[in-house]
Amino acid sequence: MVKSMQESKGDKMFLLGTYVYLCMALVVVLYPLIYILSASISSPQAVNSGQMWLFPKDITWAGYELVFNNPKIWNGYLNTIIYTVVGTLLNLAVTLPAAYALSRSDFVGRNWFMGFILLTMFFSGGLVPTYLVVKNLGLIDTMGALILPVAASVWNIVVARTFFQSTIPKELQEAAHIDGCTNIKLFWKIVLPLSAPIIAVMALFYGVGHWNSYFSSLIYLNSESKYPLQMVLRQILVLQEMSAEMNGAGVSGEVAQAMNSKAETASLIKYGVIVVSTLPIIAVYPFLQRYFVQGVMIGSVKG
Amino acid sequence: MNIRSKAWKLLMVGGLGASLLAGCGGGEEASNSAESVTVSKEGFPIVEQPITLTMMAPDVGIQNWEDMVVLQEMEKMSNIKFEYKNAPKDSFETKKNLVFASEDYPDVFYAAGLTASEQLKYGEQGVLVPLEDMIDEYAPNFKALLDEYPDVRKSITAPDGHIYSLPVVEFSQHWYRNPMWYNGEFLEKLGVDKLPETTEELYDYLKRVKEEDPNGNGEADEIPISSVTTPAANIRDIRTWLLGAFGAYEEEIYVDDSDVVHYTPMDESFKHYLEYMNRLWADGLLDPESFSQTAEQKKAKGQNNQLALFSDWNAYMTKGGEPSTEDPMFLPVRSEYVEKAAIAKNRGITTGAFAITKTNPHPEASLRWVDYLYSYEGALLFNKGPEGTLWEYENEADRTKKYLPVPDGQDREDYRATLTPNYGIPAPTVTTDDIGKGLTTDFDTWVSEETQTKLLDNGARIPFPALFLTVEEQSEINSLNSDLSTYVKQMEAKFITGAEPMSGWDNYVATLKKMGAERVAEINQAAYDRWKSN
Numbered sequence: 109m110v111k112s113m114q115e116s117k118g119d120k121m122f123l124l125g126t127y128v129y130l131c132m133a134l135v136v137v138l139y140p141l142i143y144i145l146s147a148s149i150s151s152p153q154a155v156n157s158g159q160m161w162l163f164p165k166d167i168t169w170a171g172y173e174l175v176f177n178n179p180k181i182w183n184g185y186l187n188t189i190i191y192t193v194v195g196t197l198l199n200l201a202v203t204l205p206a207a208y209a210l211s212r213s214d215f216v217g218r219n220w221f222m223g224f225i226l227l228t229m230f231f232s233g234g235l236v237p238t239y240l241v242v243k244n245l246g247l248i249d250t251m252g253a254l255i256l257p258v259a260a261s262v263w264n265i266v267v268a269r270t271f272f273q274s275t276i277p278k279e280l281q282e283a284a285h286i287d288g289c290t291n292i293k294l295f296w297k298i299v300l301p302l303s304a305p306i307i308a309v310m311a312l313f314y315g316v317g318h319w320n321s322y323f324s325s326l327i328y329l330n331s332e333s334k335y336p337l338q339m340v341l342r343q344i345l346v347l348q349e350m351s352a353e354m355n356g357a358g359v360s361g362e363v364a365q366a367m368n369s370k371a372e373t374a375s376l377i378k379y380g381v382i383v384v385s386t387l388p389i390i391a392v393y394p395f396l397q398r399y400f401v402q403g404v405m406i407g408s409v410k411g
Numbered sequence: 412m413n414i415r416s417k418a419w420k421l422l423m424v425g426g427l428g429a430s431l432l433a434g435c436g437g438g439e440e441a442s443n444s445a446e447s448v449t450v451s452k453e454g455f456p457i458v459e460q461p462i463t464l465t466m467m468a469p470d471v472g473i474q475n476w477e478d479m480v481v482l483q484e485m486e487k488m489s490n491i492k493f494e495y496k497n498a499p500k501d502s503f504e505t506k507k508n509l510v511f512a513s514e515d516y517p518d519v520f521y522a523a524g525l526t527a528s529e530q531l532k533y534g535e536q537g538v539l540v541p542l543e544d545m546i547d548e549y550a551p552n553f554k555a556l557l558d559e560y561p562d563v564r565k566s567i568t569a570p571d572g573h574i575y576s577l578p579v580v581e582f583s584q585h586w587y588r589n590p591m592w593y594n595g596e597f598l599e600k601l602g603v604d605k606l607p608e609t610t611e612e613l614y615d616y617l618k619r620v621k622e623e624d625p626n627g628n629g630e631a632d633e634i635p636i637s638s639v640t641t642p643a644a645n646i647r648d649i650r651t652w653l654l655g656a657f658g659a660y661e662e663e664i665y666v667d668d669s670d671v672v673h674y675t676p677m678d679e680s681f682k683h684y685l686e687y688m689n690r691l692w693a694d695g696l697l698d699p700e701s702f703s704q705t706a707e708q709k710k711a712k713g714q715n716n717q718l719a720l721f722s723d724w725n726a727y728m729t730k731g732g733e734p735s736t737e738d739p740m741f742l743p744v745r746s747e748y749v750e751k752a753a754i755a756k757n758r759g760i761t762t763g764a765f766a767i768t769k770t771n772p773h774p775e776a777s778l779r780w781v782d783y784l785y786s787y788e789g790a791l792l793f794n795k796g797p798e799g800t801l802w803e804y805e806n807e808a809d810r811t812k813k814y815l816p817v818p819d820g821q822d823r824e825d826y827r828a829t830l831t832p833n834y835g836i837p838a839p840t841v842t843t844d845d846i847g848k849g850l851t852t853d854f855d856t857w858v859s860e861e862t863q864t865k866l867l868d869n870g871a872r873i874p875f876p877a878l879f880l881t882v883e884e885q886s887e888i889n890s891l892n893s894d895l896s897t898y899v900k901q902m903e904a905k906f907i908t909g910a911e912p913m914s915g916w917d918n919y920v921a922t923l924k925k926m927g928a929e930r931v932a933e934i935n936q937a938a939y940d941r942w943k944s945n
Binding site: 152153156157180235236239240243248326327330332333339340342343344 | 470471472475495496497498499501502505506509512513515705707708710711712714715
């Protein structure tokens, strides 16, 4: 049908413009990705002197060797996976029921509850009081410190609530009730199966958050065995960058020498680390992306 | 009904769990306090009954501190066990502030880099314990050090008369900043056998580098002098050395030979320095990327054999290759305005390395523990690890040592970093030449000779002593400096690159005065006079 319609000159020009524009956008998005991949396997000298600008030059795997030979990386990976999986499951277990309850117009006092929940979006306790709460709960230096304080995100509750409001018709709920369905069962058997998109979106939002988070581990954790991947990677980077900030005072000659021998591989490691830490997320993203667009769209179109 | 009871059970379990956890926290505190322990005043163990304390330190992330041989050894010897509440080195500041703000203090701070204002503030609040009386009784080694070097005592004593922290003392490290080095190949190629001694001679040499193609590749790609820009400062690595030619010892604050404190950026010497740098810039002798490139980018140029004069710890670290005595150290040059070049020397003291907090149940024992690090044996243990790991004695009487082969073909420094915490952090200890005796290479000896003949023999001295400002002075300086340093940084770059002509100098000085530059000098002068008269 579309084919048979004559495209006007203006349309053609528009299409052309669109393609050019999209190509430019593609380059802008793709270039840094390729650059980082290439830089992670090029010799540091080529990268620093600007000879490597797109494709790898003087290929070396030393950066990845250093990253993967570090036993802490694997421990960090394991920890991060634990934090991400357990944390995300808990997030979903808290967010979805709360959002559904708040989406029901027959829930008495829902505006009152919603108001209180929203309040925390605008006013938070601040770093030190939060730290004190976590400390008094006995969570310092436990894995729980990274999971429990961030169990619910108000923003995500609001998004999920909007989704439920706009996609689950009231009639469905009434019909179920007439057939003798309880609220719990309604949620489990009817609402959740209809909400795959929002579950995927929430899982992705929370999952990425857990994966990338390092600040709370920095604040609450003391023992290295519990560090997530991001902390371990940061440490590796910092060690390499110590050479850059060196000056006469405060460093001994031996350290300077050691740092110098490492400075060579510093940039290698830097890019290797970026690849290692983002690859899993990039790999998961395409599978969730379908839901992602769907879920966010539905939530946003209707109020 | 069923469901409701389940929910209740969950709640109950949760509540129980929380109370259990809370209980644990309480119990710990109770067991830590009270119980008196006798602390022996000399020898080991420090305490008869083992005690446990907490320590907070920055961690470079190579080895868990529990697994470090040095700390295990120390625990065995002293009967004091530490629990480590470490934070990664780069985020240590954040965690330190949090710890102070939340009153969740460790028993001791190790290598904490407590600033003067932190020491004063938390000292006055009683969070940090004053150490001066305890030092007399429980820190014989440190006390001997203070008696031998009264300046150290002056520098670590706060204006209220208390000592809140112990310092890092390094008598074997003289450089204020990394030195500059000449590319020896270029010198030879151009037939220069006497290093430039004046700014004019230096200018002529750099000009020749630019024009005569000393690296012999047929291209005019030589960069006579190159510098880098870090978030902290522009071209600081070469500024320190070139400023000296015009009479200023340091880039911010220095005291001249008649005890007058100068704020360098409004000093005449700074003007002459800018004029000279502008000349280098205009003639293409200063790397045009000096205000934008990183250290790695500069190194890449060095490895291409393009640089004639540059700053680094050692020349080979920029040039690549093996340590070489062919690249001589920069001999500080002087200009026509001064009789001799001003050369800065390292203070040798960094304060704020070790402190004891009020929650520490055993301050005396803690002090005895750290005091060992100020003895030769203790400093050696923490610097090189116990005998038999990294090194062994060749002659114990005169303290000559030799290195042992490193297991698994590791890098020696990497291996050292798994033995001891004192790796890249400002740890409380004293470094003397004795510690490295016998372990130095020919290259090390050559470097110290260069240091001796070119810097120390030419009158290198400390530009401004390590001293304390009062809390008010410190906060005033901080607020003035935050504006001043940004402005100076911008204007320096503008003057050098010619974006601002030198005729703008008077305006620049007037602006500095308006921003309170004179007040900065005044405050430091007052503090210096106090220090001097102490």
